[in-house]
Amino acid sequence: MSLFRRLFHRRPPQGLVEISDNIFVFNHCFSTDFFEEDELKPYIGGILKQLIGRYSIDSFMVFNFEGSKKDNQIACIFSDFDMSVMGYPRNYEGCPLLTMEMIHHFVRSSESWLSLGQDNFLLIHSEQGGWPVLAFALAALLLYLRRYNNERKALEMVYKQAPPGLVEHFSPLNPAPSQMRYLKYVSRRHMSPEQWPPADRMINLNCVIIRGVPNFDGKGGCRPILQIYGPDPFAPNDKSTKVLFSTPKTSDSVQLYTQEDSEIIKFNARCPVQGDVVMECISLDENFEHEVMVFRVMFNMAFIEDNLLLLDRDQIDILWDTKLRFPVDFRVEVPLNSCILYTFFTCTFHLHM
Template sequence: MAKGLCALLWLQKLMTELSHSHDHIKHIEVDCHFIKQNLDSRVIQFPFMKSEDQLVDILIKAYSTLDKLSMQDIYAPLKGMDGLKDEDHRNLIGGVVGEVQQHFPDASFMVFNFGDQESQSQIPELLSDMPVMNYPIHHGDCPILAMEIIHHFLRAADGWLSLDEHKNMLLVHCERGGWPVLAFMLAALLLYRKESNGEEETLHLIYNKAPSDLLRLISPLNPLPSQLRYLHYIATSNVHSEGCLRYKSLTLDSVILRFIPCLDAEVGCHLMFNISGRDPHNLTDKTPTVLFSAPERGKDIKQYKQADHKLVKVDIHCPVQGDVVLECMRVRAGLEHGETLFRVMFNTAYLLENNLMLGLDQMDVTWDRQNQYSRAFSAEITFLEMNPAAS
């Protein structure tokens, strides 16, 4: 808003100068003459309007404040390994909120806080005069939330803004490590309200508001591929409908890998898969849990070498439903711990066929490996319809 006002004031000043400087405008571009002509004919005007009366959309509302106050990760290791002390945190939050309230004195605020559900947040206490809604910061270690939680957030935020678009505003805050999911949820809200077009453009627009290395500091894997998959779910489906989700109960049958990177000719390794999500056999419990984890050791575990890299099929046979996180790890022979080859999060309600094809650009991989993997590397996840009696 501040930048837009500056632009308007500059343009108004320019028009005034044009009105009194006809002898000096030979080299002014044609578009300025066009603007002056329309000003003189009163096709366009610049009346004064108070900030609380301006009809601005959610994108401008969100970013005008960010541009004014600056977005920073207050937990980044710029002030020591322990980050901010509680008192500093309180003062910072109070100062930011006070400045926002001063800038929008007639606004009513709703707060959405993203934090670790295992620790108590200070936000409800600090902002006790505002309604606060708390959300987690990940689903199975992936910085995306389950679709049911995403829908709850979208409807709550949209409902609040729709009650009074002139005065109702959102304050969105994240606890330590919550920036990736906050950025994702803001992008989802913009797409949901039709305030922005294009999943990738919208997500990058928000991420670019923070320091460029912040995402890498927080997330060891690049979460954008899975986040874009979920933004596509939101942008292309009727998430406004309460009963839009019809979760399929499926059996994740196998994972087929082609042109596996990082396999040595001499030193073998084995592949380990971890799958987490809600238990299809216990629908009352929506908490994500480990559904499948391949053993790390054992004489029956197959070792893969470079000669095997073109095609590897691993049988899984794991029941899944709804939001699923699959992580593939490579464990070198003789080593205790493995490294992540890729991770992917998906929802069974949006699977159009009984397989999910993934190219390199559609998998979450570590930042330092993105340019080292072969572009031919791909994964195919196959599914079978679950026997109703088994579910």
């Protein structure tokens, strides 16, 4: 092949961005301007025709981070070109992240496909609002493939592919702390490949202790409630999330904590948890009519060491403009007790093909 032809083939077709070698993303995913339904098909179809002019249809593995619509227009568009699509959700209980099981499937599938030959490519698309989880998934893949060895640099590199403020546009909370946590989970694979991902286990979440009262009432206090979401540890075949714990919105259960009078806030959850867990702390007003998100975190129980999860204010997902409402020494402590039940990650979730 001549030098000119090699250069021609290395240049991504118009409408695609090459994030890394052989990893293409549709460029409209980096924008707030999304196509109407009648515009999307000719747009994607035009790009696919360019690709098919250069490569075989069989050269591409296609991923899509889906929206909320049940009828998947993206899958229909690709099916017209005899290309199947693997679909992933764009959030997990509001967090723009994938579960560890889905991450495992995504990175393993991608690695296997790319390793088959230099003319194999990944073609990745996200529907409207999917940029935050797409950015995370790309960073996770680059770390898994060892194309980056620093979690923060990988995530920042992907973020920079889009205009400033795009994550803020689609996510009311800054998702970077939880995304960084999961990227570190991915990086641990290189430390002990034979033990990654680690055995999943059921754990008793005893309580949640907050040290340092955040200011969410404008007077140095808050009326917090706690909610914990995750899979039912007693129903391993049910992949849906459940409310594992929730503070009742009653005057007996919700009280005012102030920075002047209180040093800690404690929630006695006493619930078994397993796998990927989302924990939200919400502050209510004095009439229990309005609420504001204090923080949200997502974590995986299999990666917690020494039965204790410790988080400071830089390790929780918060509203973009609320960091100064938290004391500098703010901490969240989640003590745990191990249970006997152990399981292993298996890629059994249903992909939309």
